[in-house]
Amino acid sequence: MKKQFKKIGKPRLLIIGCGDVGMRLLPLLRERFRVFALTSQPARAAELRAAGAIPVIGNLDQPASLRRLKGLAQWLVHLAPPKAEGEMDSRTRNLAAILPDKCRLVYVSTTGVYGDCGGAEFDECRPVAPQNARAIRRVAAENLLRDWARASQSRLSILRVPGIYAADRLPLERLRKGSPALTAAEDVYTNHIHADDLASLICLALFRAKPSRVYHAVDDSDLKMADYFDLVADQFGLPRAPRLTRAELMQQVSPVQLSFMSESRRLDNQRIQRELGMRLRYPDVQAGVAAASAALT
Template sequence: MGKPRLLIIGCGDVGMRLLPLLRARFRIFALTSQPARCAELREAGAIPIVANLDNAASLAKLAGLAPYCVHLAPPRSEGASDIRTQNLTAILPDKSRLVYISTTGVYGDCGGASFDETRTVRPQNARAVRRVAAEQALRAWAKRSYSNLSILRVPGIYAADRLPIERLQKGTPALADADDVYTNHIHADDLAKLIMLALFRAKPQRVYHAVDDSDLKMAAYFDLVADAFQLPRPPRLPRYELAQQVSPMLLSFMSESRRMQNQRVKRELGMRFQYPTVTQGVDAALDSVLQHHRFKDNN
């Protein structure tokens, strides 16, 4: 009784990691379009609400429900705008506090440059264009509703169960070093922590890079995981050869190079990473897998 209300939109893996960090402070509602997930959400400490962001009428029950919101839902996979975010802003109360999980893809290819949050966005694929549209829609909503908006731009999320093991097992090639791109990372648990900190500490209408301290090229990340799990390293190919062997979507991920600075989350949010680098996160993932196998062997 008396706890402020928080609404989580898109309560998947990261949302489930966020729930234990917030349920003592908030009465949490979780939107789901899948009735089969209600029991799981209740067990994790949330009150499930069945509705669909693609159906504006189904969201009426959420109108004015919670002054705090975490928006984790991605846009749909077509179009130039984000209808889901537009539908959401129609039912949020004035003077809300919202944390939106966007993507580092809004910057496009930066040629491996290192930069902070002041860099202008330059989306270069349809997915990133929709994310920029979502950010713009939320900024307009925050301005007219006197609300506090925080945007976390998130890179590749990894965890023990979110590693490229299947890709390595298939032998999918990676780029040769001369053509390779710099990528950014965040452990799923650290992202959940960052979302919690943003709810309480973020400045209004502020963008934050939700990235760790790693400075890795993409193939080096694959090699790191392969070595840890005793898998073959992926073959390296020049870009023109790799383009003939991978899907256009995968190639697009391997065509944008950027190194994003994270001083703002440390300085303004007080973030202390549990896994400051991918090396530490992969080591912890390996330990977790080994402990799981030992437990199974002993039982």
């Protein structure tokens, strides 16, 4: 007599905030998981289905709309940014209220949580020191998720992400407008990751990250911000950004832009290579921008 075996379906995974990076992540996950994608825009449902995800309509700012997510998936990727005001991340708080116990969650945070580090190079052991409202909300979200993970016996990993770039995420319009950059003497070190490499890194973190571990999702670049702009300008045949002193720049850019140009840090990425086995497709910005130029020309 033949034994009857119950067919086991794919595990369920939920992407919260399925924008550009989430769409790049889908092809890496859909063969292994039954993927759901939370969206607040019903008009995106067809796009998500075509990419291999099951759309779930809900809004992180409306807790009642999230009830259908309760128990939906044991694997989660949280890509949704906080709201643009307040010191807490109410969206992550609303999400944590309906998450199941004993699940796995990758939270995509920001390297901005470190604040200005004066160009110092450091690893994930450095304490956070947020210096603007955006970063303060991110630290609040990280801490909230740590508390949730302990209480629910879940496995949390945090990826701290710098400037994300790709062929369609380059500062070309900024260069065409002639927006200024800082002089070499006052410029800041900036960090980067290609969007495709970030998607791969999220996938690796789901399976290989240690519990409650922080990882720097950065490439091997060691560039100042204006040098990055010059690299893109030269690659695409555009004028280089004019260089101004910080005092001059304050008169021409918004406070938000100025805050991005006021924090200097260089992040070590050995942990993603050593613990996650990450092999960067674009190990530095030079490689990524060159590939983007070849793809667009």
